[in-house]
Structures are given as C-alpha cells and as structure tokens.
Amino acid sequence: MSVSVLKPGLLSTLQDGGRRGHAAIGVGRAGAMDVPAWRLANALVGNRGNEAAIECTLVGPTLRFEHSAWIALTGAPIAARIGAFELPVWTACHVPAGSVLQLGSMAVGCRSYLAVRGGFDVAPVLGSRSSDLHAGLGHALQAGEVLPIGGEPAEPDGPAGDPRALTWRLDPQPWFDFAQAPIALLPGSHAAQLDDASRRQLVDARFRIGKDSNRTASRLDGPTLRLRAPLELISEAALPGTVQLPPSGQPIVLMAEAPVTGGYPRIGQVAAVDLPRLAQRRPGDTACFRHGTLEQAMTRLLRREQALDTLLKHIAQRLQRDGCTRA
Amino acid sequence: MNAWRRCAPHSRRTADVQVDAIRFESLAEDALLLRFGDRIDPLLNARVHAAVAILQRLQPALECVPAYASVLLRFDPLAWRSTDAATPHQMLERAARAALAGPETPAETTRQHEIPVCYGGAHGPDLAAVAQHLGLSIEQVIARHVAAGYRVAMLGFAPGFPYLLGLDPALAMPRRPDPRQRVPAGSVAIGGAQTGIYPAPLPGGWQLIGRTPLRLFDVAATPPSRLAAGDRVRFRAIDEDEFRHLHLDAEPRR
8 A cells, every 4th residue: 555745745744753762862753743633633544543644834745545545634724635525624534546635735834744544654763754854864755755554455435436524523623723822931941041121022022933943943033032141051952842042042942853952041941732832833923922830731731631532532432433443 | 181081980980970969950841851060071971871871770761861961851741640749750850869879880881982083184174274273283183082082971963973072172173163064974073172973964063083984873773873872982093995995894784
C-alpha cells in the first residue's frame, strides 16, 4: 500500500509522537507541533496511536492513493478535494484506489494533519518516523516520492470509485483555538533580570509571529525587550516552549524541533497545554501572553489529557459501531 | 598546563557530586533542571557526569541531558504524582537528592577515544590564521592541540557535536566574524576556549584547524554518536595519505 506525492505543498513532513531519549547525544524530539490534533487524526482512522501522519504547513500537498484507504484531516481547517468531492475535516473519509487528494490552503491556523489508517510506514530513525529538519533527520516531502502505508487496504464497502465521509464529525473546539486567546507563560530562569518596562511588555504587548518562524522556533516581533544588565550564560539544555531572549531583544519561542542546548537567557516557558495553540499561529498572526504558574499549567494539562483520552475512547466506540474498525 | 591531568583525579572521586550545592529549578511541566554552577569548569562538569551516571542507574525512566554545569531531567509528570501534597517536581527532587546523596559510587566507566586529525591545508583552512593570531607557528598549534587531553563536556548544537573541555589556553581563539554556511563533516575547530568536531556538514563560526576522517554520527550505528558526554578524547596528527585511507573505511555501510 502506498501514496504518491504529486505536489509537496509548502512544507509537509511526516510526524509522530517524536524521538525520545536521545537529547544527550544532541538529537531532539521533533514530533507533531499540534499533538492533540495529530492524535485525533490517528484516532479517526482507527489507528493505535503513534502512527506517523503528514503535518501540512499553510498549503497542503497533492497525493495519489494507489490503494483504497481511510484518511482523516484535523488541525487547521484545510481545503481538501478529490475531483468534485470536497472532503470534510475532523472526520474520517474513505478514498478509493487511484484517488488524487488535493489539499489546498488553510482558512486560519498554520498546521493540518493527514492521517491514514495503518500510518505512513517509512523506516523509523532512532525510534521515530518524525522528520527533524533542524537535526538533519528525515526530510520535507518531495514530488515523486512514494510513501508506504502500513496494514491492509481498506475494504471498499460503498460504491467503488466514490470517496465518502462518515456521517459524523468532531467539534474542532476546544482542539482548535479559533479565538487566539492569550498564552500562559511560566516564569523563566532569567525573567527577573528583564528591565521593568520589558517585564510589563512581555504580558501587556501584542507580539506578531515573525515570517522566519518554523518548526524550530516561533519568532516574536514586537517591542524590544531588554535585560537590566547583559548576562554571560553557558549552554544548558533547552526545551520546546522555552522563551529565549537573543541579543536582538526580539523573543523566540522554541518549538518541536528545539535544539537540545542553548545559551540565551530564558525569560519564560510556554505552558505545555498552550504550545499547540502557539503552533497554530501563522506568520503575521498575533500572540499575547499572560502570567501563569506551574501548578495551574499542570492542572490544565492533566484536564486536557483526560478530555483527550475520553474523546479517543468515544471515537473508537463510534468507529466500532459504524463497522469502521481496523481489521 | 594540562587540564586533563588536572581534572581527571577529581572526576574519579565519584562521591563528590556535592548534592547540597545543586540548585533545583522546575523548567516546565515535564522538566527539572539540576544546576551545579554557572561557569565552564572541568570540576563542575565532572560532577555533572557523576550525577548522570547515578541517576541513569537508579531512575532509568528519566531522560538526563547533561550540559557544562547542569543536568536536565525530563520525566512523565503523571508517573510522579504523590498521595501527599507534593508536586511531581518535588517528588522527583526528593528522589534525585536521595539518589545523589546515597552511597552509590558508580565505577569510572569513562571511555577513551583517539581521534585522528589531518591538520591544516584544505582540511584546516583557518590553521595559518589561527597560528598568526596566537603568535605561534603552525607546528606549535598542532603540537599543543595534540598534547592536551580532552573531555566531552556535552553534546549539542547538532546531533553528535561534542563540546570538548581541556583546550590549551594558549590556543583560545575568537570565533570567525563571518560564519561559514557549510563546514565539512569531520572538521576540527576552535571556538573561544573550546574545541569541537562538526559531525555533519553544518553552518559554523568556529575556526577550522583540521579534519578527522572518522564518522562521528551515524543513525544506522549503535550507538549513533561515537562520542558521549563524559568521554575522554585525544587527537593524533595524521597525514593526507592516512586521512584518505581512513576516510574510505569510515564511509557508511549500506
């Protein structure tokens, strides 16, 4: 089973839950930028959980399915069609063999996920199928490439040749942040060294996502933030969500492909539960921050994980009832 | 001056993790930083490696990320919930303190590596400028770089990139004002008071003094990185013929 890439889109990569346990040799985690969206896409096609999906950025790829397949699109709402059939998002669709899926642009947001039943089954590297462009592992999809799919072809139980969608779909809320609400910021090691004006601006100002933002970092354009005095720091471990202040005074938020070490002052840490929301801000979108505590962030994260687990179970039950479970 | 000889006896006294001197900082929901100090110092770095050895043995589920003077622990906060009022970070801090204060004295398992380097010429395009800047001859720069013993303080910047402690202070050299877009894999370089090896073609601002034919990072190898944090390294000067010979051997097997 396979899918051929006819057009690669703007930046399409395979992502799963990421590459864990290799930071000590300089290899970061990478993985899906919007983890709940990626997990829900996998759930909608009846996957077990850690299968690789295609993460599309702003404009999606055009793909030909060489065999029939169940697919699902989540994350930023993306235009998707097979011939005249417009595919709904946040549900599963059955595509017949030979279908050409054209993914277009996203009305809002930055990243959409295309999951396929069985997962995109490229060879894992260090335990993960995620591309890490920053680390030079994997690559962005290219025209002409053929992606293997795991498992067996989906049985066409409708009229052959017609794509069709399930009769139900998920509510994208709260999984997609249409309101672009403020992002919770935990205190960073060097936040206290910001000068008074910069400390205020960090939470009062409206920042814009810079155009050179990518999977490694979201760059924030806005007021120039300054430290009271320059800090001489030695490199230490860095994390996704860390807000660094380089000498330019324009903060950067490290994202999924964060380098494993860094030496810039850390002025904050984006609450893990809000990282997928930041990942969905595209260049030009605004971002505002609010102070949060680690305790609040942990509570919100736990609540989201519980809500996600419940939803994943409901999806599995519903697919079983509809006779769409994996063989 | 030989930093390697200075630091080695201390790092073998593995009990001196000095747990009371460690500052614990909660960085994120799944991350706790153990800070041993805030300077580049072989003694602090030796404590880092000793602490990592203990923690990896007693808490294998933790991901330990060593740096110059700190260790990051990444953990699953759901697995560290307690029945009392302690937060997962407090639970983990207690466990880490207990582990590091305990009688565990891991055997010094430091691995030694000899890295062959072809210095100068096309392999070390900055060597002549480095020698001139430092007021040394090219031969003196090579002799001093080869004479020192180094320790891998940490890996970072790119997969398998070692930051080496132990550079002869006479070889400290500022970074290039105009970083290169692409430094060849295997380039041995000086950046400030440190020396390192580019494991893959990468952009880089360090001064290139030579190149090793060895592959430092290969995802198909086990382990993928030739060097690990805490390993000891010496350089050996080789000529162009030996470079070519070893380079062929180092090509990845497919």
